[in-house]
Amino acid sequence: xxxxxxxxxxxxxxxxxxxxxxxxxxxxxxxxxxxxxxxxxxxxxxxxxxxxxxxxxxxxxxxxxxxxxxxxxxxxxxxxxxxxxxxxxxxxxxxxxxxxxx
Amino acid sequence: xxxxxxxxxxxxxxxxxxxxxxxxxxxxxxxxxxxxxxxxxxxxxxxxxxxxxxxxxxxxxxxxxxxxxxxxxxxxxxxxxxxxxxxxxxxxxxxxxxxxxxxxxxxxxxxxxxxxxxxxxxxxxxxxxxxxxxxxxxxxxxxxxxxxxxxxxxxxxxxxxxxxxxxxxxxxxxxxxxxxxxxxxxxxxxxxxxxxxxxxxxxxxxxxxxxxxxxxxxxxxxxxxxxxxxxxxxxxxxxxxxxxxxxxxxxxxxxxxxxxxxxxxxxxxxxxxxxxxxxxxxxxxxxxxxxxxxxxxxxxxxxxxxxxxxxxxxxxxxxxxxxxxxxxxxxxxxxxxxxxxxxxxxxxxxxxxxxxxxxxxxxxxxxxxxxx
Numbered sequence: 469x470x471x472x473x474x475x476x477x478x479x480x481x482x483x484x485x486x487x488x489x490x491x492x493x494x495x496x497x498x499x500x501x502x503x504x505x506x507x508x509x510x511x512x513x514x515x516x517x518x519x520x521x522x523x524x525x526x527x528x529x530x531x532x533x534x535x536x537x538x539x540x541x542x543x544x545x546x547x548x549x550x551x552x553x554x555x556x557x558x559x560x561x562x563x564x565x566x567x568x569x570x
Numbered sequence: 571x572x573x574x575x576x577x578x579x580x581x582x583x584x585x586x587x588x589x590x591x592x593x594x595x596x597x598x599x600x601x602x603x604x605x606x607x608x609x610x611x612x613x614x615x616x617x618x619x620x621x622x623x624x625x626x627x628x629x630x631x632x633x634x635x636x637x638x639x640x641x642x643x644x645x646x647x648x649x650x651x652x653x654x655x656x657x658x659x660x661x662x663x664x665x666x667x668x669x670x671x672x673x674x675x676x677x678x679x680x681x682x683x684x685x686x687x688x689x690x691x692x693x694x695x696x697x698x699x700x701x702x703x704x705x706x707x708x709x710x711x712x713x714x715x716x717x718x719x720x721x722x723x724x725x726x727x728x729x730x731x732x733x734x735x736x737x738x739x740x741x742x743x744x745x746x747x748x749x750x751x752x753x754x755x756x757x758x759x760x761x762x763x764x765x766x767x768x769x770x771x772x773x774x775x776x777x778x779x780x781x782x783x784x785x786x787x788x789x790x791x792x793x794x795x796x797x798x799x800x801x802x803x804x805x806x807x808x809x810x811x812x813x814x815x816x817x818x819x820x821x822x823x824x825x826x827x828x829x830x831x832x833x834x835x836x837x838x839x840x841x842x843x844x845x846x847x848x849x850x851x852x853x854x855x856x857x858x859x860x861x862x863x864x865x866x867x868x869x870x871x872x873x874x875x876x877x878x879x880x881x882x883x884x885x886x887x888x889x890x891x892x893x894x895x896x897x898x899x900x901x902x903x904x905x906x907x908x909x910x911x912x913x914x915x916x917x918x919x920x921x922x923x924x925x926x927x928x929x930x931x932x933x934x935x936x937x938x939x940x941x942x
Contacts, residue, residue, distance in 0.1 A: 497883075497884060497889075498883055499860075499863055499903040499904060499939075503938075503942065506861065506942040507942060524883075524889065525889050525890050526890075526902050529896045529899070529902045530901055530902055533858075534901070536899075537840065537901070
């Protein structure tokens, strides 16, 4: 139903996955993560990869739905390692990579 | 002036139900299990209500049980049928878009085997059929989804369940009183407040051929320990008789739903109208607006006099959005869920459609999401 897509494995903020811009939407509630992502997408070049970090459960469903409505492609969603202990006030964080429509 | 567009599961009380409820307070207040004249009078009213439900559902009166409400019906139906078949297995097969009460009951009773749905919310019938087999205790398929209006292929599902000798539970809580639910079920739950009854009673029909083993402490009435509200049962039956007698074909609300689906898509930018466009309930319609906070949208509509529902996470007590929208893979935020009450007018729907685009624009503008 709502499993992560693509390869699963922890990715640090400096890890291999993100290429291009990173949007930090951790701690934000719906629809803010998608709005932040859309703002970044608006300013990015066509075909660019934008990564969004999120904690809100609704983002798991709404980022792919937004991408489908806009013609973008979700590459993968993987668990995000917290950069520092004590940042976990909002529950587990995830990183989703989106390739913008070209 | 208020316009109520959130009638799913709790419609405005039908005038006939109100009258019947008040009359039953006078004549049916006594405990129907007692054998004196007052108790017998209440018993007669209760039996007449069950007869009405049985006739409307195409069941025998002995097959109709009354419960404290729809959630209680679903909990008891899953628990009692699963327990009776524990030698066969404990698997309960159900689509991901069943009511939360059904999913929770399946998890409590045994192993919930959840089957996916397509973008319209229709069950993956091949996967459902493949899952319903020799070790299945209970198969579940709602008649129609009350959140998005999509009707399910219950006839095909029931044919398979019969062949596999697995009982089929059909949650018809969003359908009874609105559409003919047919005979493709072994256990069927109906929800009186959804068609204009008074809250406090549920209807559960169990075919005589289905074995059940009630769960819980022993009681004279295992489906409603302590008994049910006689006035609520009487009111629910009176409302059902009334709505079935009033029902026109086609339901005039179907044209209003089609109009909402068409106008919302045409006048609100970045909106996703969800659910099956054709095979659907005549009174339920749902859409999601991109970049919109569902709670803010409901509040803004409420201030303008319109009551609507929502499956967005921010309108629920939990952080989780509607599991139905999530399973369908559609946008969960900015969601508006409409269930038209029976007496809704075209003018009310048009008034809603007239304010909606500006309300959505206002809510988007407030978070700086216009033009994204």
